[in-house]
Amino acid sequence: RKLGIALLGLGDYATHQLAPALQETKHARLTGIVTGSPEKVPTWQEKYAIPDGNVYNYDNFDEIADNKDIDIVYVVTPTGLHDEFSIRAAKAGKHVISEKPMAPTVEDCTRMIEAAEKNDVTLQIGYRLHWEPYNLRLIEAMKTKEFGDWKSISATNASRMTNFTGLNKWRIGKELGIQGALYDLGVYCVQGQLYSAQARPLRVTANHSTERKDIFTEVPETYEWELEFEGGRKAAGMASYGKSGNWLKVETDQGMIELSPVYGYGGQKGSTPEGPMDFPHVNQQALQIDGQALAILKGEASKVPGEMGRRDIRVIRGIMEAADAGKPYEFGKFLY
Ligand code: NAD
Known part of the structure; x- marks a missing residue:
């Protein structure tokens, strides 16, 4: 089974690295998007065949809890917003991948880790070099x-x-x-x-x-x-x-x-x-996301857990x- 991933924050890294990498992954696929920029939605929907029901904005994002197509929320916003969105994703019962660096302060990181623990989901960091x-x-x-x-x-x-x-x-x-x-x-x-x-x-x-x-x-x-x-x-x-x-x-x-x-x-x-x-050259992002999805599928410890972040x-x-x-x-x- 491929885990469904929603990218949250459709900026440079999500657009030019993560979404293309998700076309190469074996254990995960891009099934949803969360964005504060409605003008980006049509292009993304068309390019990646994302159904209307899997498109969220920052206001209705918490409704993602009911979406069975989405197992993981991948937070790719500016660093100072990783904590807020990771915590909301965890509360919605979704596994979380947060981009690096994890968050501004140690306390922010702790709140993210605790939210994941409390909601029984995993929290991993986008440390791609662990697959390079x-x-x-x-x-x-x-x-x-x-x-x-x-x-x-x-x-x-x-x-x-x-x-x-x-x-x-x-x-x-x-x-x-x-x-x-x-x-x-x-x-x-x-x-x-x-x-x-x-x-x-x-x-x-x-x-x-x-x-x-x-x-x-x-x-x-x-x-x-x-x-x-x-x-x-x-x-x-x-x-x-x-x-x-x-x-x-x-x-x-x-x-x-x-x-x-x-x-x-x-x-x-x-x-x-x-x-x-x-x-040889590898697609680091594809290997990273596959590694992170496999850890979830197998119930194994992540190489790049929130604690490392x-x-x-x-x-x-x-x-x-x-x-x-x-x-x-x-x-x-x-x-x-
Ligand atoms: P970016 O500025 O291109 O994209 C950020 C996105 O977040 C934009 O789409 C923006 O609209 C959205 N956003 C939501 N709320 C916002 C707010 N209040 N202010 C500004 N933007 C807001 O940045 P990026 O280069 O895509 O980086 C995003 C995250 O990914 C950062 O944490 C960065 O460190 C990380 N990153 C990681 C790698 C890597 O190799 N692992 C590479 C690049 C970036």
Whole structure:
């Protein structure tokens, strides 16, 4: 059986990545849409054969509870709205996939997790790289200590953005509770640092900077941080809408594991101490959604549960705290 998915928030990512990917999935299919933009409805209905009864807006969305065609609601709105819509979907008895980063605060994430638990549905995050072969190769090597333990990690996700009008406006504003590139791009670095370290950080030091002060009036353009792990080992990170760079590098006992570029929808390159990696291109979004649907169908634990999303938000909030305070932020105990 294929699980029915409703996409909620028909912006860039839903339109150009998720809906096309849902034409390739084996365990899920696009059966519904939820949108605040009625003008988008006819095109979507026609293109993906979505019946009238499976089209919702943000006012009547809760009626989705009675719709047997829809098993999963995939929330693809701006990050600051993931919590509200994920909680409403859970209350309607639907499984939830929330895009990354999960939500502005740890408390928001906790409310999402609790809503899913209370309504007996699953909550997963759209962390597509957990189905990407180059990243998977690195994760496997770090889990098995194939090249020994790690000594240092460096993760950078930076891309110079120049268009901040229209839909992109929410990305550099404070209104929705997020912090620019640190959330949008930095969450990939935090993910990479943690799946490389296979451990939780003890503390973080951080700073932020802004070159284009006329554009970045509400959130910093660039964040840099250093996570410290047991034994004093460090993982450097950088996320920026002003600079450029796309890598995850891990120094191990036996040499470097290097992925660059690493975070995109394709085009990954990489090497281990054994030499270059060479994997075929995959549709990450299709594999991710299939993996998430299969976890639901089989009643198995997700690779990318809400708890992982919350863990990453904890790290991001720690980075913000450390940068603001100008001194290390101590994480204390991690729950996940
Ligand atoms: P976008 O701005 O193109 O789309 C957001 C959609 O939400 C729009 O259709 C917009 O109309 C709708 N929306 C609903 N309420 C809104 C409000 N109050 N303000 C503004 N828009 C509102 O953004 P996007 O690039 O599609 O990103 C959406 C989410 O997906 C974000 O959380 C983003 O981080 C995530 N994303 C993930 C990936 C990935 O690789 N996993 C890639 C891109 C985006």
